Amino acid sequence: MSILDKIKKILPKRKPPEFKNNVPKERENIRKAFGAYCKANHESKDGKLCPKCTALLTTVMLKIQRCPYGIRKSVCETCETPCFGEEATKEFSKTMEGGRKKLLLSSPMMTVKHKIAGLGAKYAKIQRQKDYTEKQKENEEKAKSKIANAFRSPKKSKSKSKKKKKK
Numbered sequence: 001m002s003i004l005d006k007i008k009k010i011l012p013k014r015k016p017p018e019f020k021n022n023v024p025k026e027r028e029n030i031r032k033a034f035g036a037y038c039k040a041n042h043e044s045k046d047g048k049l050c051p052k053c054t055a056l057l058t059t060v061m062l063k064i065q066r067c068p069y070g071i072r073k074s075v076c077e078t079c080e081t082p083c084f085g086e087e088a089t090k091e092f093s094k095t096m097e098g099g100r101k102k103l104l105l106s107s108p109m110m111t112v113k114h115k116i117a118g119l120g121a122k123y124a125k126i127q128r129q130k131d132y133t134e135k136q137k138e139n140e141e142k143a144k145s146k147i148a149n150a151f152r153s154p155k156k157s158k159s160k161s162k163k164k165k166k167k
């Protein structure tokens, strides 16, 4: 083993680029929106949620924890594969929309930040799709070359062979 190899072994491996984990921030935003919506619409008091909103929030938080996209997840509201179930997704969208409107009146900065986070999530989504299409292309190319190889060897067509023989 050369000295260089030994050094390489000792040195820590270079970390892959990290994605910013926006999940804790999203959780916080969801909680705030739920709080604002429930307070305005369900007459809940002392900063507590009504039983219905509590149940929905619990479901949402659990689903976020188990999100298959991990920290690369998009914001739940813009997710292409919502996992809350149809009813809960509708209720969630309504709550978030209503809650955000209420929050906009009290803290405009939060809404702006949420918009920016949404843009970041869109970027992550585009990246995911790009990864996917590149893999798909690769597979297609492999399949094509396989087919091309299968046809190449047995067939030496007469019409084309006259020209190619000179090469």
Ligand SMILES: [Zn+2]
Pocket: 037, 038, 039, 042, 044, 049, 050, 051, 052, 053, 054
């Ligand atoms: Zn409520």
